[in-house]
Amino acid sequence: MPTTSDDDALAPYDAVLLLSFGGPEAPDDVMPFLRRVTAGRDVPEDRLQEVATHYHHFGGRSPINDQNRSLMAALEAELARRGSSVPVLWGNRNSTPFVTDTLRAARAEGLLRLCVVVTSAYSSYSGCRQYREDLAAATEELGIAAADLVIDKVRPYALHPGFVAANTDHLVEAVAELEPGDRDSARLLFVTHSIPEAMDDTSGPGDGDGNLYVEQHLRAGHVIAQGLAARAGVTLDHELVFCSRSGSPRTPWLEPDVNDRLVELAGEGVTTVVLAPIGFVSDHMEVVNDLDREARDTAEGLGLRLVRVPTAGTHPLFVEALVDLLQERAAEARSEVVIPEQVDGGDLRPSVCAPGCCPNLRAALPALCGQD
Ligand SMILES: CC1=C(CCC(=O)O)c2cc3nc(cc4[nH]c(cc5[nH]c(cc1n2)c(C)c5CCC(=O)O)c(CCC(=O)O)c4C)C(CCC(=O)O)=C3C
Numbered sequence: 001m002p003t004t005s006d007d008d009a010l011a012p013y014d015a016v017l018l019l020s021f022g023g024p025e026a027p028d029d030v031m032p033f034l035r036r037v038t039a040g041r042d043v044p045e046d047r048l049q050e051v052a053t054h055y056h057h058f059g060g061r062s063p064i065n066d067q068n069r070s071l072m073a074a075l076e077a078e079l080a081r082r083g084s085s086v087p088v089l090w091g092n093r094n095s096t097p098f099v100t101d102t103l104r105a106a107r108a109e110g111l112l113r114l115c116v117v118v119t120s121a122y123s124s125y126s127g128c129r130q131y132r133e134d135l136a137a138a139t140e141e142l143g144i145a146a147a148d149l150v151i152d153k154v155r156p157y158a159l160h161p162g163f164v165a166a167n168t169d170h171l172v173e174a175v176a177e178l179e180p181g182d183r184d185s186a187r188l189l190f191v192t193h194s195i196p197e198a199m200d201d202t203s204g205p206g207d208g209d210g211n212l213y214v215e216q217h218l219r220a221g222h223v224i225a226q227g228l229a230a231r232a233g234v235t236l237d238h239e240l241v242f243c244s245r246s247g248s249p250r251t252p253w254l255e256p257d258v259n260d261r262l263v264e265l266a267g268e269g270v271t272t273v274v275l276a277p278i279g280f281v282s283d284h285m286e287v288v289n290d291l292d293r294e295a296r297d298t299a300e301g302l303g304l305r306l307v308r309v310p311t312a313g314t315h316p317l318f319v320e321a322l323v324d325l326l327q328e329r330a331a332e333a334r335s336e337v338v339i340p341e342q343v344d345g346g347d348l349r350p351s352v353c354a355p356g357c358c359p360n361l362r363a364a365l366p367a368l369c370g371q372d
């Protein structure tokens with residue numbers, strides 16, 4: 001049985017589990033993937049067919065799995081650099097390697113104490129609790145008793161200094177590419193995944209005011225814009241916009257949509273727009289399709305110059321941040337005193353979610369890594 005030595009900074013964990021959304025890797029995987037993602041959800045069939053065409057524009061292959069393979073390798077390298085020998089495992093919600101299969105293999109190797117990192121930085125049902133439900137469903141399916149398994153997760157990291165710094169760094173580089181004359185007049189749009197308003201209204205701890213999803217983006221964006229000003233001396237008007245709206249048209253989702261906002265800005269005489277998709281951790285399909293294809297088309301039709309900033313990806317500061325968070329979680333598991341790092345004093349979310357945090361509005365399902 002592998003046991004992590006006591007002096008490993010990740011003790012008591014045996015392994016790290018990178019938990020992600022998944023995506024198709026071949027044309028025949030596209031529809032089964034989309035049906036799995038939307039099973040039991042209010043997503044119309046014509047929206048599904050439309051999203052399938054996004055994947056087919058890219059040969060039926062989403063970039064997300066390759067990005068997670070790279071992130072896994074980067075995490076392993078950073079852990080090794082710090083003298084940790086724990087392996088990094090990988091499981092998805094919607095495509096192979098499915099998290100249940102990853103946990104089955106982990107159990108076979110005696111890796112029963114796992115520290116989870118999800119590939120979503122912000123607090124919402126889709127980005128947090130739904131992953132906790134996936135872990136509960138997988139352990140239930142495998143018949144692993146709670147007593148035989150430890151599954152903990154790192155806290156939401158939208159406001160971790162390393163995530164913010166990686167995004168700031170990419171923004172500074174992108175703005176440096178602008179013509180000097182465009183630098184001060186450009187508009188900065190932070191972009192994230194739209195979610196139903198009801199999901200945002202209930203995001204955050206059950207006893208809080210909700211809207212934590214939007215609040216975290218506003219705070220992160222503000223600190224990133226300040227970082228740009230401090231490092232490059234460029235102050236840009238900035239705001240938050242949304243992409244990838246799904247669901248029924250009758251259900252309200254967060255707005256404005258990035259394309260609608262580009263139309264308005266062009267109408268106001270803006271000529272250059274910088275898109276910084278800080279809501280995503282890698283340049284997956286929502287980024288390369290919804291921003292690099294759709295929003296770019298919109299901008300071209302309007303005569304707008306568009307610059308798209310890369311997501312955190314495997315930026316060294318982001319990889320270091322994730323390993324810092326893993327070490328922080330391990331110290332917490334060892335009952336050591338930890339002082340979590342957070343920018344701007346924004347609401348600090350614990351690694352163990354509060355009861356009712358980011359609730360599932362359709363059904364109350366079991367979830368790990370929380371008090372409920
Ligand atoms: C908050 C959030 C993130 C977190 C940000 C993050 O984790 O980065 C995220 C990530 C992702 N969403 C993704 C893809 C999709 N999301 C869909 C549908 C939905 N997303 C929602 C929310 C979120 N989604 C919601 C409320 C729905 C409605 C249905 C439901 O309530 O579940 C659909 C269905 C079709 C459609 O778009 O209508 C697809 C295909 C991919 C994979 C991309 C790739 O393949 O590279 C990723 C990483």
Ligand SMILES: [Fe+2]
Pocket residue numbers: 193244
């Ligand atoms: Fe999504």
